[in-house]
Amino acid sequence: MSQAAIPAAPIGASTVTRAALIGAALAFAxxxxxxxxxxxxxxxxxxxxxxxxxxxxxxxxxxxxxxMIVDRNPDGLLGHLLSIGVVALVAFPLLSGAGDELIGAYxxxxxxxxxxxxxFGAAMQLVMGCGSGTLVNAGSGNAIGVLTLPFFxxxxxxxxYNLIWWTNLGSLPTVVFSGTSGLIxxxxxxxxxxxxxxxxxPPELRRIPRRYVWASLLLAFFxxxxxxxxxxxxxxxxxxxxxxAKGASAIGIPTEPSAFWGIASNQQRIADSLLTDVTSLTNxxxxxxxxxxxxxxxxxxxxxxxxxxxxxxxxxxAGFLLGYSSRIAFGCNVGAFFSGISxxxxxxxxxxxxxxxxxxxxxxLRPRLGLGG
Amino acid sequence: MTxxxxxxxxxxxxxxxxxxxxxxxxxxxxxxxxxxxxLGSGSAADGAHCAALPTE
Numbered sequence: 109m110s111q112a113a114i115p116a117a118p119i120g121a122s123t124v125t126r127a128a129l130i131g132a133a134l135a136f137a138x139x140x141x142x143x144x145x146x147x148x149x150x151x152x153x154x155x156x157x158x159x160x161x162x163x164x165x166x167x168x169x170x171x172x173x174x175x176m177i178v179d180r181n182p183d184g185l186l187g188h189l190l191s192i193g194v195v196a197l198v199a200f201p202l203l204s205g206a207g208d209e210l211i212g213a214y215x216x217x218x219x220x221x222x223x224x225x226x227x228f229g230a231a232m233q234l235v236m237g238c239g240s241g242t243l244v245n246a247g248s249g250n251a252i253g254v255l256t257l258p259f260f261x262x263x264x265x266x267x268x269y270n271l272i273w274w275t276n277l278g279s280l281p282t283v284v285f286s287g288t289s290g291l292i293x294x295x296x297x298x299x300x301x302x303x304x305x306x307x308x309x310p311p312e313l314r315r316i317p318r319r320y321v322w323a324s325l326l327l328a329f330f331x332x333x334x335x336x337x338x339x340x341x342x343x344x345x346x347x348x349x350x351x352x353a354k355g356a357s358a359i360g361i362p363t364e365p366s367a368f369w370g371i372a373s374n375q376q377r378i379a380d381s382l383l384t385d386v387t388s389l390t391n392x393x394x395x396x397x398x399x400x401x402x403x404x405x406x407x408x409x410x411x412x413x414x415x416x417x418x419x420x421x422x423x424x425x426a427g428f429l430l431g432y433s434s435r436i437a438f439g440c441n442v443g444a445f446f447s448g449i450s451x452x453x454x455x456x457x458x459x460x461x462x463x464x465x466x467x468x469x470x471x472x473l474r475p476r477l478g479l480g481g
Numbered sequence: 482m483t484x485x486x487x488x489x490x491x492x493x494x495x496x497x498x499x500x501x502x503x504x505x506x507x508x509x510x511x512x513x514x515x516x517x518x519x520l521g522s523g524s525a526a527d528g529a530h531c532a533a534l535p536t537e
Contacts, residue, residue: 142511145511145514146514147515147516147518147519148514150517208525208526209519209520209522209523209524209525209526210519210520210526211526211530211533212532213530213531213532214533215532215533215534216534247491248484248488249484249486249487249488249491250484250487251484254487254490257494258494271534271535275534335520336518336519336520337517337519338519339519339520339528340519340526340528340530341530341532343530343531343532344531345531346529346530346531346533350529351498354501354502354505355501358501367535368535371535373527373529373535374529374535377529379506379507380507381502381503381506382499383502383503383509384509385529386528386529386530387528387529387531395491399488399491403488408483408488409484409485410483410484411483412482412484412486412487435531438534439532440531443531444531444532447530447532453532455532
């Protein structure tokens with residue numbers, strides 16, 4: 109049984125380099141605040157917080173789910189449940205009392221939503237990165253992550269293009285747990301899942317390492333900030349699709365015929381700068397935060413691994429599938445699992461179950477596709 | 482080859498994305514910015530999220 113451990117860090121960058129890294133990050137956030145708006149600059153800082161937390165504590169979603177599947181080690185998964193629970197404790201009262209100033213991550217459960225989540229779960233294990241994980245991987249210079257990211261964006265654009273068609277295959281009305289009773293149901297369900305995974309785990313693995321507790325609490329902190337500042341929960345996939353939508357529009361691919369991209373609000377976002385789009389800003393921040401931590405640790409000196417050709421092809425296909433499936437599933441680990449559950453959406457739970465089942469398949473496929481064990 | 486190569490590629494990609502965005506998008510208007518915090522702003526949330534099913 110392997111316990112996730114932080115490998116011994118290299119000596120690290122010099123004080124001057126570290127100061128320059130912090131200065132550059134703050135300067136970028138300030139520039140966004142000065143030219144686009146203070147809220148947008150604050151969202152860059154929140155994104156940096158997410159990225160620094162995920163890379164700094166080597167915390168994510170794909171790895172912990174893999175450890176649960178392969179080793180029955182619940183360490184990271186317990187961290188997810190803790191983080192989601194903390195956000196829910198704050199988000200439920202805020203959402204109940206804030207009128208339409210704040211919105212939750214609410215979406216309907218449907219055939220395509222469940223199928224998309226399953227495919228996402230499988231694909232994320234192939235490239236060892238979900239939505240936020242792909243951003244962190246790319247920012248930390250992981251070659252598979254760098255290759256996956258643009259195809260994730262293209263897939264997200266394409267999935268959104270046909271989202272309405274997929275959803276019309278059959279979906280329930282959107283179910284939201286709200287108020288005190290909804291919060292109790294959510295916390296009870298999180299506790300039940302935690303108890304279940306602890307029961308499955310060998311006795312020596314029934315714990316959350318302290319660094320995961322810190323990572324979970326920090327993620328929750330930034331997620332709550334995201335809700336308060338942006339008016340919506342943390343998300344990843346919409347922004348990536350928007351990047352591709354702007355590119356598609358620029359090269360003459362029509363977005364107006366799409367039932368999704370063609371609506372007035374999305375047409376406006378395609379026309380407006382990414383620096384005014386919430387998830388684009390936090391995505392840029394996550395990449396920057398991961399880059400900052402890796403440079404801080406002199407992690408870019410790490411040699412690039414050698415993979416067979418089929419591994420690179422897998423990264424491209426999996427990247428596209430991650431983007432496409434997460435759109436028809438109404439989110440990735442962040443938008444659906446983390447933000448859906450923490451704001452009371454039933455679809456978050458359905459996403460969790462389907463994606464975890466998909467991950468079990470992906471874990472077995474990964475070594476056959478040349479990406480290691 | 483080290484991760485310096487891939488990191489440089491990511492920085493180039495992000496710089497390219499932002500350059501393309503600023504060149505091809507409506508100009509930023511600092512006087513049209515929303516309030517610092519959505520909570521307490523009195524304005525309806527109007528950002529886009531992956532979970533949102535368009536109703537227009």
